[in-house]
Amino acid sequence: MASFDTELDTARRIARQAGDILLKIYATDFSVQDKAGGMGPVTEADERANEFIVGELRKAFPSDGVVAEESDNSADGKRFERCWYVDPLDGTQEFVNRNGEFAIHVGLAVAGKPAVGVVYRPVGNKLYTGVVGQGAFLEDDGGRRALRVSDVAEPSELRLVVSRSHRSKLTDAVAKRLGITRERESGSVGLKCGLLAEATADVYIHTSGKSYRWDNCAPEAVLRAAGGILTDLGGTPYSYDGAELQNHRGLLACNAAAFSRVQPVVAEFARESGIVR
Structure with a gap:
């Protein structure tokens, strides 16, 4: 089984750096536009974080596809065995409402199935990571711990x-x-x-x-x-x-x-x- 250590470490670094970009804009009096087609709000933060994440992934993994929310996504997923799926700011409405509940998503799919995932909440510094078949972890100010879903069946x-x-x-x-x-x-x-x-x-x-x-x-x-x-x-x-x-x-x-x-x-x-x- 592939370990995906390099992919995970790279995605963690990129997500944290993108988080810094978001927080800098979050602290300002940013403007909000409406996306075409009623797709909801978009801000400078979405666009700048998108550009940064896509650029870093293309540098680190030039032979992989990248599909990102604020990019032209017409082709990459179909052409590549390995494709990154990026949401530079999931929860733009939460960002606009300033309640802190927004996150950066950097995920890698291999042969159409999710393999590696990083979800980073910059407010509160919570980083969720997972490699399918190898375990999930939460990194926050209290350290790093393994994650496991509940076993509540009722x-x-x-x-x-x-x-x-x-x-x-x-x-x-x-x-x-x-x-x-x-x-x-x-x-x-x-x-x-x-x-x-x-x-x-x-x-x-x-x-x-x-x-x-x-x-x-x-x-x-x-x-x-x-x-x-x-x-x-x-x-x-x-x-x-x-x-x-x-x-x-x-x-x-x-x-x-x-x-x-x-x-x-x-x-x-x-x-x-x-x-x-």
Whole structure:
């Protein structure tokens, strides 16, 4: 099995340096634009961090593809066996709202499957890392520790993590059916998956079809490395082969113990609402 030590060390360094770029802009009176096509807000921070991360990855791994949110992504994923998926600022709305819950995602997919993931939250200095099949870790001011998802299997005992800025009726319906009463809010997709990897939450459901592979490649690698599962709402894993970048069928992240009981309920509601056909 490939060790991916060089890839992980490089991604960690790049994410931390990109975090410094974000924090410098975060401390200023930055301006916010709306992306074309109703894709949400974008700031100078997204664009500068994107340029830095892509440039560093191309220098370090010139034979790999790079797909990044603020770049032209039409070709790279299809052409390369190894492709990096980058979200330079996941949680731009959280950045704009200044609540600290935004993250940098740097993920490597090999043959269409997530292999290496780094999710870095600059505010609070939390760095999640994972190599699928080799373990996940959290590095913060308290040191470095191994991560493992919870083993809670009973649906009514699960802790649901929900989006701070996008409340979903479908998520509420699923929670009611499963008897889930405990929930917490978080921003970035990566930070939500990080909470699952830390075993401080157990399930996350993203019901919109408007997320993209750069939103979930790094988080999925961290979560799978910690023993968790990430699929679409129908229970099918996403492929990172570049053929499709949009996650039309939403996201379901769960610990492994409860997945087989949660997923059919999620799929049923997703079919009823037309997200999954």
